Amino acid sequence: MNPEDWGELVSLVAGATAETLYMVGLSGLLAVGIGLPLGVALFVIAPKGLTPWPRLHAVLGGVVNAGRSLPFVVLLIAAIPLTRLIVGTSLGSSAAVVPLTLGAIPFFARIAEAALREVDPGRVEAVVSMGGTLRHLILMVLLPEALPALVAGITLTAVVLVSFSAMAGVVGGGGLGDLAIRYGYQRFNTQVMIATVVVLIGLVQGLQSAGDWLARRVAHKR
Template sequence: MNRTIEWNDILQLVLNATGETLYMVLLAGLFTLVIGLPLGVLLFISRSNGLYPMPRLNKTVGGLVNIGRSLPFVVMLIALIPLTRLLVGTTLGSTAAVVPITIGAFPFFARIVENALDEVDKGRIEAILAMGGDIWHVVFKVLLPEALPALLAGITLTLVMLIGFSSMAGIIGGGGLGDLAIRYGYQRFNNQVMFATVVVLVILVQSVQSLGDRLVRSLAHRR
C-alpha cells in the first residue's frame, strides 16, 4: 500500500498504539510485581545463611529464575505462543502479549528484589529477632520498608524494560507501538510513522525514568 498517510491519520494511529502499549506495560508491570516481589523475598530468606534456610528450594528457584533471565525475549515470545493461546485463547493483541512480557520480566525483577533486600542493615534484622520477632516481622517491618528506595528504583528499571518488551511483542502481532512501527513503518516504508513511534517511545521511557528517579530521591530525602 503506497498511499501517503496524512499526519492526522498518523496521530490517531500513534494515539491508539500508545494506549495499547500503556495497557500492556501497566498490566504486565502489575503481574511482574505480584510474582516477582514474593519470589525475590523467597530467594533472599531461603539462602543457606538466610532467615529460613532452604538450600535445595533456593537452588531450584534460583536456577529457574536464571533460565528465565538468560533467554532472549524474542525467542521467548515465539516459544510461549502455545502457553499464551492456552491462557488467553489467542496469540494476537495486547492482552495476549501480556503473557510473554510478564514471564520475561518477573525473573529479572525477582533478582532486583533479592539484591535490594541484601543491602538492608543486618543489625536491624538481628534486633528484631532478638526482641522475639519472627520471620514475617523481619520481612514486613524491616526488609521491605528499609529496601523501599532500592525497590522503587528496581520497579522503574523494570517498567522501562517492559516498554522495550512491549515494542518487541509487535513482531508476533502484539499490538502497541512496536506493531505500528512494523506494519505501517517498516512493511509500508513509511518513515513518518517510524519517526513518530520512535519519538513516543523515547518520551515514554524518559517520563517513566524521570518520575521513578524523582520518587526515589523524595523517599530517600524523607528517610
C-alpha cells in the same frame, strides 16, 4: 503530509501508545506482584539467609536464572501455546501481556533479592533479639528499608517492559512496535517510524524521571 495524513498519523500513534501503556502497566503489576514474593523467598531461604533452605534455593534460583537467560524474542514464540490457553489468541495487546509478564518476573525477582541484601544486618538482628518473627522481619524491616531500591527496580523493570513490548510487535503483539513494523517498515512510511521512535524515547524518559523522583521521595521519608 497534508492535514488528513497528519490526523491519521496522530490517531494511529495515540492508539498504539495506549496499547503499549496497557501492556506495560498490566504486565508490570503482575511481574511485581509475583516477582517480589519470589525475590523475598530467594533472600530468606539463601544458604546464609534468615531460614536457610539450600536445596529449594538452588531450584528456585535455577528457574529464575533460566528465565532471565532466555532471549525475549525466543520467549515470545515459546509462550504462544500458553498465551492461547490463557487469552484465547496469540495476537493483540492482551496476548502480549503473557510473555511480557513471564519475561519480567525473573528480572524483577533478582532486583528484589539484591535490594533486600542491601538492608543493614544490624536492624535485622535487633528485631530478632526482640523476638520478632519472620513475618515481622519481612514486613516491618526488610521491605520498608529496601523500598527506595525496590522503587528504582520497578522503574527499571517498566523501562525494560517498554522495549519488550516494542519487540512484541514482531509477532503481532500490538502497540508501538506493531505500528512501526506494519505501518512504518512494511509500508516504507518514514513518518510513522520516526513518530514511534520519538514516542518510545519519551515514554522511557518519562518513566525514568518519575521513578527517580519517587525513589528520592521515599528515601527522604525513611
